[in-house]
Structure formats: C-alpha cells, structure tokens
Amino acid sequence: xxxxxxxxxxxxxxxxxxxxxxxxxxxxxxxxxxxxxxxxxxxxxxxxxxxxxxxxxxxxxxxxxxxxxxxxxxxxxxxxxxxxxxxxxxxxxxxxxxxxxxxxxxxxxxxxxxxxxxxxxxxxxxxxxxxxxxxxxxxxxxxxxxxxxxxxxxxxxxxxxxxxxxxxxxxxxxxxxxxxxxxxxxxxxxxxxxxxxxxxxxxxxxxxxxxxxxxxxxxxxxxxxxxxxxxxxxxxxxxxxxxxxxxxxxxxxxxxxxxxxxxxxxxxxxxxxxxxxxxxxxxxxxxxxxxxxxxxxxxxxxxxxxxxxxxxxxxxxxxxxxxxxxxxxxxxxxxxxxxxxxxxxxxxxxxxxxxxxxxxxxxxxxxxxxxxxxxxxxxxxxxxxxxxxxxxxxxxxxxxxxxxxx
Amino acid sequence: xxxxxxxxxxxxxxxxxxxxxxxxxxxxxxxxxxxxxxxxxxxxxxxxxxxxxxxxxxxxxxxxxxxxxxxxxxxxxxxxxxxxxxxxxxxxxxxxxxxxxxxxxxxxxxxxxxxxxxxxxxxxxxxxxxxxxxxxxxxxxxxxxxxxxxxxxxxxxxxxxxxxxxxxxxxxxxxxxxxxxxxxxxxxxxxxxxxxxxxxxxxxxxxxxxxxxxxxxxxxxxxxxxxxxxxxxxxxxxxxxxxxx
Ligand SMILES: Nc1ncnc2c1ncn2[C@@H]1O[C@H](COP(=O)(O)OP(=O)(O)OP(=O)(O)O)[C@@H](O)[C@H]1O
Ligand SMILES: [Mg+2]
Numbered sequence: 001x002x003x004x005x006x007x008x009x010x011x012x013x014x015x016x017x018x019x020x021x022x023x024x025x026x027x028x029x030x031x032x033x034x035x036x037x038x039x040x041x042x043x044x045x046x047x048x049x050x051x052x053x054x055x056x057x058x059x060x061x062x063x064x065x066x067x068x069x070x071x072x073x074x075x076x077x078x079x080x081x082x083x084x085x086x087x088x089x090x091x092x093x094x095x096x097x098x099x100x101x102x103x104x105x106x107x108x109x110x111x112x113x114x115x116x117x118x119x120x121x122x123x124x125x126x127x128x129x130x131x132x133x134x135x136x137x138x139x140x141x142x143x144x145x146x147x148x149x150x151x152x153x154x155x156x157x158x159x160x161x162x163x164x165x166x167x168x169x170x171x172x173x174x175x176x177x178x179x180x181x182x183x184x185x186x187x188x189x190x191x192x193x194x195x196x197x198x199x200x201x202x203x204x205x206x207x208x209x210x211x212x213x214x215x216x217x218x219x220x221x222x223x224x225x226x227x228x229x230x231x232x233x234x235x236x237x238x239x240x241x242x243x244x245x246x247x248x249x250x251x252x253x254x255x256x257x258x259x260x261x262x263x264x265x266x267x268x269x270x271x272x273x274x275x276x277x278x279x280x281x282x283x284x285x286x287x288x289x290x291x292x293x294x295x296x297x298x299x300x301x302x303x304x305x306x307x308x309x310x311x312x313x314x315x316x317x318x319x320x321x322x323x324x325x326x327x328x329x330x331x332x333x334x335x336x337x338x339x340x341x342x343x344x345x346x347x348x349x350x351x352x353x354x355x356x357x358x359x360x361x362x363x364x365x366x367x368x369x370x371x372x373x374x375x376x377x378x379x380x381x382x383x384x385x386x387x388x389x390x391x392x393x394x395x396x397x398x399x400x401x402x403x404x405x406x
Numbered sequence: 407x408x409x410x411x412x413x414x415x416x417x418x419x420x421x422x423x424x425x426x427x428x429x430x431x432x433x434x435x436x437x438x439x440x441x442x443x444x445x446x447x448x449x450x451x452x453x454x455x456x457x458x459x460x461x462x463x464x465x466x467x468x469x470x471x472x473x474x475x476x477x478x479x480x481x482x483x484x485x486x487x488x489x490x491x492x493x494x495x496x497x498x499x500x501x502x503x504x505x506x507x508x509x510x511x512x513x514x515x516x517x518x519x520x521x522x523x524x525x526x527x528x529x530x531x532x533x534x535x536x537x538x539x540x541x542x543x544x545x546x547x548x549x550x551x552x553x554x555x556x557x558x559x560x561x562x563x564x565x566x567x568x569x570x571x572x573x574x575x576x577x578x579x580x581x582x583x584x585x586x587x588x589x590x591x592x593x594x595x596x597x598x599x600x601x602x603x604x605x606x607x608x609x610x611x612x613x614x615x616x617x618x619x620x621x622x623x624x625x626x627x628x629x630x631x632x633x634x635x636x637x638x639x640x641x642x643x644x645x646x647x648x649x650x651x
Pocket of ligand 1: 422423424429431449450451452453454455456457458
C-alpha cells in the first residue's frame with residue numbers, strides 16, 4: 001500500500017513540475033466541464049425561478065380561445081364552462097388592437113391595445129386598486145363606458161397618478177370614445193403571470209362587453225380565463241372545456257386550451273433540448289480534451305523513458321509504473337474538471353445576473369451538487385480512459401532499452 | 407545443504423533479433439559465482455559483457471540455458487516478478503550513474519525501499535546509514551547536478567546497498583571517473599566485499615581488475631579465461647572527510 005501512496009505522490013509532483021503544459025492539456029476538459037456546469041446551473045436556475053413565480057394562483061389558471069385567434073366565444077359558452085366541475089371562476093377577455101390614446105398636453109398619440117375584461121377578472125389575477133374601484137357586474141351587463149387604467153397610463157395621459165373621474169380619449173377604427181376612469185390599479189411590471197397579463201400589455205381596460213360592442217360583435221369574446229379549484233386536475237378539466245366548446249360550436253378541434261402546465265412543459269422541453277445540445281458539444285470537447293491528455297501523456301512517457309528505465313531497474317513493477325501514469329492522467333483531468341466547475345459556476349453566476357437584469361425572470365443561482373459530482377466522476381473517468389494507453393506503454397517499456405534512452 | 411553459489415549460469419545463450427538478422431551475443435556461457443566473491447569481467451568492446459550483466463541483473467531475459475540466482479531459476483519469470491527480484495536481490499551500479507535528477511541523494515537512495523514498501527521513517531534511517539557508509543554524510547539533500555561524478559557514483563552505490571541485495575552488479579562503474587574517484591569506488595567495493603558482499607564488476611581497466619579476486623574474460627560472447635588473481639591490489643581508502651572538498 002505504502003508504495004502506491006508514494007507512487008501517487010510522485011505523480012502529483014510530476015504534474016506540478018510541468019505546470020504550463022499540464023494546464024494547456026486541461027483546457028479541453030476545462031471547457032467541456034464548465035459548459036456542462038454553466039448550462040445545468042442556468043437551466044436549473046431558470047426552472048426554479050419560473051416555478052417560484054408560479055404560485056398556486058396561476059398554476060390553477062387556464063385559458064381558452066379559438067385556434068384561429070378570432071373572437072368566437074359567447075356569453076353562453078362562459079356560463080356553460082362555469083357549470084363544469086372543478087371551475088372556481090370564469091372571466092371573459094376581449095381586445096382591440098391598434099387604438100390611439102392621445103396624450104394630454106402632447107400631440108403624440110400612444111398606439112396600443114384596449115383590453116376588455118369582466119368583473120370576475122379579480123379572481124384570475126391579484127389586483128390591487130390604488131384609487132377608485134374595479135368593474136362591477138353592472139358595468140359588464142350594461143356595457144358601460146368606464147375604464148380601469150394602470151398608474152403608468154394615468155401618469156402618461158393625465159400627468160397625475162389619480163385620474164379617477166376624468167375621461168380617457170381613445171381613437172381608432174371604431175371611432176372616438178371617451179370612457180370615464182373609475183379606477184387606477186397598481187401594476188407590478190416584474191410579476192410574471194400565466195399568459196402575459198392583459199394589464200401588462202394594455203394601455204387601458206374596459207368591460208369586455210363594451211369592447212365587443214365597440215368592435216361590432218356584440219356578446220362575442222376572444223378568450224376565457226378560467227381559474228380552477230384543484231390545479232392538479234388541470235389536464236382533465238382542459239379536455240372537458242375543449243370538448244364542451246367544440247360541441248357547442250359544432251367544430252372538431254377549433255379551440256386551444258392553455259394551462260400553465262402546458263407552458264411549463266414547453267419551457268421544460270426547450271431547456272432540455274438546449275441542455276442536451278450543450279451536453280453533446282461538451283461531450284465532444286471532453287473527448288477532444290481526453291485525446292489531448294492521452295497525447296501529452298504519450299509525450300511524457302517518451303520523454304521520461306530513462307526515468308522509467310531507472311525506476312524499473314530499481315525494482316518498480318510495471319503495475320506500479322502503470323498506476324503512477326494513470327494517477328498522473330487522473331490528476332490532470334480532475335484538476336481540469338475542478339477548474340471547469342469553478343469557471344462554469346462563475347459563468348453561470350454572471351449569466352444569471354444578465355438574465356435577471358434583462359428579463360422579468362429573477363434567477364437565483366443554485367449550486368447544484370448533482371452536476372458537480374458527475375463532473376468530477378466524468379473527469380476521473382476520462383483520466384482513466386485516456387491514461388491507460390500511455391500508462392500501459394510506460395509499464396511495458398523494456399528496462400534495458402529504456403535505460404539506454406537519452 | 408544450502409547452495410553457496412549466488413549465481414549459476416549454464417549453457418546461457420543470448421540471441422538478438424533485428425529484423426531478419428540474428429546475432430548471438432552470448433554463446434553457451436557457463437560459470438558460477440559463489441557468496442562473498444569479488445569478480446571482474448573483462449573483454450573487448452562488443453564481447454557481450456553488458457549483455458551478460460543485464461541478464462544477471464534480471465533487466466534482460468535469456469534466449470537459452472539456465473540462470474539460477476540465489477537458488478531461484480529466474481528464466482521464465484513474469485516481468486512483475488523480475489522487478490521484485492531486481493528490487494530484493496540485486497544492486498545494480500551503472501557507468502552513467504542513473505540517478506533521478508529531480509530527487510536529492512537521500513530520495514534517490516530511498517527509492518528501492520519505496521518499491522519494497524518500507525515505511526518512511528525506516529527508509530530515512532537506512533538511507534542515511536548507506537550514504538554515511540560511502541562517505542556522503544554532508545550530501546544528503548543535494549541533487550545529482552550539484553555533485554561530482556565520483557560523488558554521484560557513491561550515491562548509486564549507496565542506493566544499490568539499501569535493500570541488502572544478494573549481489574552487487576556494476577557495469578563499468580569507473581568508466582566515467584577520474585583516477586582519484588576510481589580509487590575511491592574500488593576502495594568502497596573492497597570494503598563492502600570484506601564486509602561480506604558478493605560483487606561482480608565489468609571493467610576495461612586491468613588496474614581495476616587487479617583489485618578484484620577473480621577475472622572472467624570474454625571474447626565474442628564466450629568465456630576465454632577464468633583466473634584467480636594471485637596478488638590482489640588494495641585500493642587506498644581515503645577517509646570520508648577528505649572526499650568532500
Ligand atoms: N539490443 C541489441 N540488439 C542487437 N544487438 C545488440 C543489442 N545489444 C547489444 N547488441 C550486440 O551484442 C554485442 C555485445 O554487446 P555488449 O553491449 O554486451 O558489449 P560490451 O561487451 O558490453 O561492449 P562495451 O565494452 O563496448 O560496453 C555487440 O555486438 C552489440 O552490438
Ligand atoms: Mg558494455
């Protein structure tokens with residue numbers, strides 16, 4: 001045992017003696033491992049942050065709309081859906097794009113989307129009112145000319161946060177109208193919700209009925225937002241909703257039902273594809289790195305032929321020589337692996353900061369132990385695989401020949 | 407009864423094959439070397455002396471015949487087994503010293519004990535004693551490139567001694583040394599032999615051979631003479647302190 005420990009010691013010394021060469025040799029391993037660590041850490045971070053954003057509230061959200069994106073859903077569809085099991089609340093959404101919102105005091109008009117919602121929308125999304133109130137059932141039934149806007153819109157148009165009681169001018173294909181501002185909501189831009197919050201995209205909201213009327217399609221809406229009682233049954237409920245809508249409209253498969261589960265599955269699939277690709281590229285890099293290690297080990301063995309001959313003449317067995325060179329190879333690859341892990345984590349930290357600063361996702365870097373342990377094991381594996389051939393060459397050198405080597 | 411011969415060689419032949427060419431470097435060699443002998447091997451260049459030494463040192467294998475080392479037939483042993491035999495039974499001293507340049511004198515001398523699995527504290531003690539014995543007690547921590555040829559060869563002798571081998575084999579140990587250092591090395595060999603070591607040295611120099619007890623002379627891979635030396639010369643032993651100038 002003793003002699004094997006001494007042999008490993010001697011391997012460490014050899015690697016240290018050729019620092020620059022050893023480092024260059026490690027490069028392929030470093031790049032490969034850091035790529036894997038980077039992608040797994042980032043993937044994991046993105047995944048976790050998406051999950052963190054998805055509280056139970058929007059996990060239980062479902063959206064239904066026609067596949068052709070045209071407004072097709074009527075008020076009977078809404079009440080039929082609300083009678084299905086596992087439905088907690090239903091809200092209709094209607095929208096008109098490309099409307100103009102002339103800004104007070106400025107000549108420039110703001111071009112944006114008007115979103116129609118109903119009084120039940122507060123069940124779909126947490127809405128905190130800064131001033132005034134949200135739409136009432138009366139507003140919806142009567143298709144009142146009232147509007148709820150965000151504080152940002154209020155500031156843009158009226159130059160004040162509290163514009164309750166004022167009239168918002170809107171112009172477009174469907175004429176000019178000026179609904180009464182009844183409420184200002186506090187909209188948190190950073191919050192990511194299920195499908196891109198209508199509030200987040202819109203300049204103003206009005207009752208869905210008013211918007212539909214304005215667009216000349218009375219009682220016909222774009223989407224239904226549904227909130228479930230039990231989010232774990234979201235798949236089954238989605239199927240039921242689709243079946244019901246197709247039945248009512250006498251269609252085959254004209255509606256799409258989106259739940260957060262499907263969105264997350266989609267993101268999951270993309271992340272997995274990216275991870276698989278990067279892992280593949282990293283695998284190639286590791287292979288190339290391994291071949292590099294083998295190459296340098298071959299050179300090392302040749303250079304140290306004399307040393308090997310001397311050691312053999314003193315009684316070092318081929319087995320011991322083999323062990324020493326395999327150990328040397330493993331030391332190189334594992335050092336490369338550890339440097340790669342450090343670089344990968346640093347890069348992941350850096351990328352996570354960038355993503356956090358440019359996207360609504362806030363990514364918390366988690367140091368995942370799994371990939372780190374696997375990286376170390378892979379490094380050892382590469383060291384062994386690409387070390388055995390050179391080590392075998394060293395072990396099988398003829399003592400007399402190698403002593404004669406200069 | 408225990409065999410007193412350390413080496414028994416019978417019908418030994420060594421054939422080198424280079425491509426289709428065959429060259430018989432040793433042709434039916436027979437001899438024995440008994441315990442506590444001090445034998446010199448002479449002969450012209452190319453007569454097969456080194457070939458024989460490499461075989462005796464278990465660095466090379468024989469083509470035909472028998473080689474019994476310390477009672478064990480070493481022909482046909484595996485490479486790993488031969489390494490162990492080298493480690494335990496043979497102390498080899500080379501013309502070109504063959505020290506590891508990155509290791510200190512101590513570390514070089516410790517090496518055979520590392521392969522024998524001796525623990526570090528014992529190794530240190532034994533290595534110090536061996537270096538003392540060759541007069542290098544002030545040179546423990548010097549590396550080979552800080553030493554003269556004579557000093558390096560003394561480190562090599564110390565290294566050959568540490569595992570208490572059955573035989574010391576030296577292939578032209580003084581070939582790279584000046585007369586002063588040659589005398590020192592020979593004196594050390596004579597002292598070791600007096601203390602009971604069995605020694606075989608290859609040499610070109612008759613003056614060196616005169617200090618041994620028997621000379622075997624080779625020509626074209628065969629023994630042409632095997633003579634006891636009548637009046638063995640005694641090398642002047644220079645006290646260790648004078649060595650380190
Ligand atoms: N590996 C080898 N392959 C082929 N021929 C060899 C090999 N080694 C030695 N020889 C040949 O065997 C013969 C004996 O060589 P050896 O080295 O034993 O001579 P030597 O007596 O030690 O000579 P010197 O006094 O020059 O050291 C020489 O003719 C040499 O060319
Ligand atoms: Mg020779």
